[in-house]
Amino acid sequence: MTNILDDYALMSPLRHRNNWLKLAVVFFGLLIGVSSTSAITPLFIALSMSFATVALGKAPLKLYLKLLLAPVGFAATGVIIIAFFSGSGPELLSFKLIGYPFSIRADGLELALLVLSRSLSGMCCLYFLSLTTPMIELFAVLKASRLPESVIELSMLIYRYIFVFLDMALSIRYAQTVRLGYSNLRRSIHSMSMLGSTLFIRSWEQGDKLFLAMNSRCYDGKMTLFEVHRPVRATELFLTFAYFLSTLILFYFTKNISIV
Amino acid sequence: MIILETRDLKYTYPDGTSAIQDLNIEIKKGKKVAFVGQNGSGKSTLFLLLNGTLKPEEGEVLFHGAPFKYDSKSLREIRKSVGIVFQNSDDQIFAPTVYQDVAFGPANLGYSKERVDACVQHALEHVGLSRLKDKPPHHLSGGQKKRVAIAGVMAMEPEVIILDEPLSNLDPMGADEIMDLLHEFNHFGSTIIISTHDVDLAYRWSDYVFLMSNSKLIGQGTPAEIFREQELLKKAGLRQPTTLEIYHEIERRGLAYGRNSPKTIPELVNTLKPLDLMWVDVPPKVKEGDSLNLGVMYGEYATQSPYEAINASVLHIHPNGRAIVELKRKGIKAGGVLLYDTDNYSLEEIRQILKEGEMVFVGAMGKKSKNLVEQDGIHLDVTSGVIDKSILMALCGKRCLILTAGGMVDHALKRIREYVEKSGIEFTVGVVNREEGCKWLEEADESPEMLKL
Numbered sequence: 001m002t003n004i005l006d007d008y009a010l011m012s013p014l015r016h017r018n019n020w021l022k023l024a025v026v027f028f029g030l031l032i033g034v035s036s037t038s039a040i041t042p043l044f045i046a047l048s049m050s051f052a053t054v055a056l057g058k059a060p061l062k063l064y065l066k067l068l069l070a071p072v073g074f075a076a077t078g079v080i081i082i083a084f085f086s087g088s089g090p091e092l093l094s095f096k097l098i099g100y101p102f103s104i105r106a107d108g109l110e111l112a113l114l115v116l117s118r119s120l121s122g123m124c125c126l127y128f129l130s131l132t133t134p135m136i137e138l139f140a141v142l143k144a145s146r147l148p149e150s151v152i153e154l155s156m157l158i159y160r161y162i163f164v165f166l167d168m169a170l171s172i173r174y175a176q177t178v179r180l181g182y183s184n185l186r187r188s189i190h191s192m193s194m195l196g197s198t199l200f201i202r203s204w205e206q207g208d209k210l211f212l213a214m215n216s217r218c219y220d221g222k223m224t225l226f227e228v229h230r231p232v233r234a235t236e237l238f239l240t241f242a243y244f245l246s247t248l249i250l251f252y253f254t255k256n257i258s259i260v
Numbered sequence: 261m262i263i264l265e266t267r268d269l270k271y272t273y274p275d276g277t278s279a280i281q282d283l284n285i286e287i288k289k290g291k292k293v294a295f296v297g298q299n300g301s302g303k304s305t306l307f308l309l310l311n312g313t314l315k316p317e318e319g320e321v322l323f324h325g326a327p328f329k330y331d332s333k334s335l336r337e338i339r340k341s342v343g344i345v346f347q348n349s350d351d352q353i354f355a356p357t358v359y360q361d362v363a364f365g366p367a368n369l370g371y372s373k374e375r376v377d378a379c380v381q382h383a384l385e386h387v388g389l390s391r392l393k394d395k396p397p398h399h400l401s402g403g404q405k406k407r408v409a410i411a412g413v414m415a416m417e418p419e420v421i422i423l424d425e426p427l428s429n430l431d432p433m434g435a436d437e438i439m440d441l442l443h444e445f446n447h448f449g450s451t452i453i454i455s456t457h458d459v460d461l462a463y464r465w466s467d468y469v470f471l472m473s474n475s476k477l478i479g480q481g482t483p484a485e486i487f488r489e490q491e492l493l494k495k496a497g498l499r500q501p502t503t504l505e506i507y508h509e510i511e512r513r514g515l516a517y518g519r520n521s522p523k524t525i526p527e528l529v530n531t532l533k534p535l536d537l538m539w540v541d542v543p544p545k546v547k548e549g550d551s552l553n554l555g556v557m558y559g560e561y562a563t564q565s566p567y568e569a570i571n572a573s574v575l576h577i578h579p580n581g582r583a584i585v586e587l588k589r590k591g592i593k594a595g596g597v598l599l600y601d602t603d604n605y606s607l608e609e610i611r612q613i614l615k616e617g618e619m620v621f622v623g624a625m626g627k628k629s630k631n632l633v634e635q636d637g638i639h640l641d642v643t644s645g646v647i648d649k650s651i652l653m654a655l656c657g658k659r660c661l662i663l664t665a666g667g668m669v670d671h672a673l674k675r676i677r678e679y680v681e682k683s684g685i686e687f688t689v690g691v692v693n694r695e696e697g698c699k700w701l702e703e704a705d706e707s708p709e710m711l712k713l
Contacts, residue, residue: 010396136356136396159356163398209351216311216344217365217416218336224367226360226376228394 005067005130014057014132018232019141021240025052026129028244032251033121039113040254042121045247049124057132067127068120075119083112110258135159140227153223161206169199263289263420263451264310264342268319271305279305281475283319287420287453287468292446294462294483295455297472298497303455304347306472307422310453312338340369343413347425349405350397358384358400358408359393365416383415386666387441388627403434407627410441420451427461436644439465440625440668447667463487463501464523471496484521503528526651530683536587542574544581550574552585595654596688597676602629602665604693607636613661613692614638621653625664625672633663647675654687661692669694 009015014022029049033042053059087108094103136159142152172195176182181191269283279302287293295303308314309321312328312335320327323338343365346352355361359380366379384390387407397405406426413421426442427435442465446452456462462469462483469486471479473496479486487493487501500508503522510516515532522528546552554570561568572585598617600610610633613619622639623646624630630643642649650660662672669691676689 007399010399134396136394139356156356156360157354160354160397163396164350167398206351209346209348210354212308212313213346213352213354214364216313216339217412218339218368219364220336220368222368223355223364224376226363226367226373228359 006134008059008063008131009134010136012057012059012132014052015134015137016230017132017236018230019133019137021232021236022129022133023141025240025243026125028247029125029128030122032247033118033125036118036251036255037114038254038257039110039117039259040257041247041251042114042117044250045121046117046124048243048247049121049128053124053128053131057128059131064127064131068123071123072120075116079112079116082115083108087111113259139225143225143227149222152225156223156225157210161203161210164206165199165203168202169195172198261289262286263324264453265322265325266309266319267322269306269309269316269321270318271309271314271316273305278475280309280316283477285470285477285480287451289419289451290446290449291451291467292442292465293451293453293468293470294466295453295470295472296457296459296462296486296496296498297455298457301472301496302475303472304424305475307344307424307453307455310420310422311342311344313344340416341418342420342422343416343418345406345409345413345421345423345426347428349402349409352409352412353397353405356396357393358389358395358397361397361408362393362412362415365412369416379415379417380411383411385628386414386444387411388437388631391631401434402429403431403437406430406434406438407441410438414445418450420453421445422453424455425457426454427456427458433644437627443671444626444667447671457498459487459493459498460501460503463504471498473497483523488521507531524648524651526648526655526679527682529652529655530679530685536589537575538572538585538587539582540572540585541581542577542583542585546574546577546583548574548577554585554587595656595658595660596690597650597654597660597662598688599669599672599691600661600663601669601691601693602626602632602663605632606693607638609693610638610661610663617661618659619661620658621650621660623650623660623662625662625668626666629663629665638663647672651676651679655685 029045033045036042050064054061054064083104084102085108087105087110089106089108092104092106092109094101096102139152139156139159142155143149176191176195180187182188264285264287266283266285269280270278271280272278283306295306297303305314309316312321312330315330322328323341328334328338353361355364362380362383363376366376371379380393381390384393387410389404389407389411392400392404397408400408410421410423421442423442426438430438439461442452442454454462454466464483466483469479469481469483470477471486471492478495479489479492487504490500493500499505503525507516507520507522507528510532511519520527520531522531540552540554542552550573552572552574554572556569558568561570568589571588573588575584575586577583598613598619600613614622621641623642624633624640625646630640633640646662646664650662653660664672673689673691680686680689
């Protein structure tokens, strides 16, 4: 059953590595990527993060590319507009469309490439996190970041019941579909509203049952979170630092380099 | 000793429907108790009353002779001692991972972190889910979820475990594993209470049955007593257990005698004893009513085990010197059932036993043993209904090995010995890798040829 990102993260071998190390790598990547002034460093970060996600984290390559396609599509449209409508400097390309002149200038292209590479690196970093670190590992991180206990407890319960209700919603939808509940627009709207109201009532009931279940196991208003201890190995630490260092060096030497 | 007791218990739902009326029950410690009744007969409500979740309108519930008090401290004590497993596992499992869910109970009891960890590991190992402890519940199958729910209750080490419809939505294999688990808990002294509308299960499994109908108790007794009462069952909207029904039909046709109540297939088979008649040539001086020793038979003449000592009593002598005799058989070299305790597991030892003991039938009981054995590539002939099938194989003169662990070893040993005692058919039973050893392996050198006529 692999339907959502969390499922892939649960199966990833990187799941069993230290969460803080992964978070450090991701935040480092985000920071450097965004603050870089040349397109080269963010591209390097995007490549290395993709490598880590697909080769080390064993995320299926096809899925990964598909995932990237959506945000890259958005970024690309924005980038095209930037390329055409901003910047000065020598004209690289110009043409006329229905009487209007369009042109790409060097500065504009440079800026467009920078924006594209920055957003790509950011996305790769976040995908690395979401494809290697399932939600259940992040509860410990939430706890360590001093969030109120009740927020963490609630998030744990919500996480669990998302899947219960997802199952419920899917089976209700299926039951509606086989009885032609979605055969035209009017019926679809009607069925959808019934699904919503049923889910609301069911979740209310489920709340009662949950209280019962917790009470019968001596619930005293506190849910203890048991962290799995995952020490960072020396090789992991060394490799991370090597990666940080090489990125920083690249960052320093490419700060004034323009590709165009 | 009575562990749980109710006196004149009455409970009505807020909307006015009555759920329990005038209920007086006594549950003895260490028993396997089944509440049987149709859906909506009040079983689930009763369980919530027994666990202190609901407060009775009238009457009282007593634990170890002391009435329940409903302040939070006493309730805590009761809920620690009386664990309840709900019908729908999704209602019960609420933590994001298996480990966290099982740890919930012990953590609430205020145990230290180490003790909680020990409790959880122990419970998970028992139900055979140690490998899945970091999984989220939505990645588990129905049977696995049920086992997590049981482990969550077990981790609190309750004296009484109540299970509401433990086998609903489980496949036969999963159901069998849960029942094996329950047998084992019971063996270690837990009192187990289940509710079910599966009469076969209640008949086979329980020591004591409460029959419920329309929020009232309409009968109680041992399963053999209760399920014989056709009228009572009809009143409860239930039918007779299949084995009992078959037996009654057989009895009606004169193929079995003695008003037995066979619970398992081996017991049922054992009741099938038609007159065993045979034509034999007899010496001239033999009279009707004499007893003859026909010696040892084997091959097609031995029907119950490979070698049988047969005595015959002469019923009628024909003028030509032939006589009709009734045969009384006693198995000599029947098969047997060996148990292997996988707590002291050694692959080599098992391989040796399989080879030297000429085992033809291997079964495993309990998830833990199954996992262990399957990892090492030992072929299992049977993984569900193991005890019954092994007895049936042993009756046909085959040798069986059952791999299991902990309390299930003793449970299996007890069940098979009981069968041998009841049926009078001898076959070897023993545990291989325990101190008492096993007679059978030593006997294996002895050639069966010696027993020929």
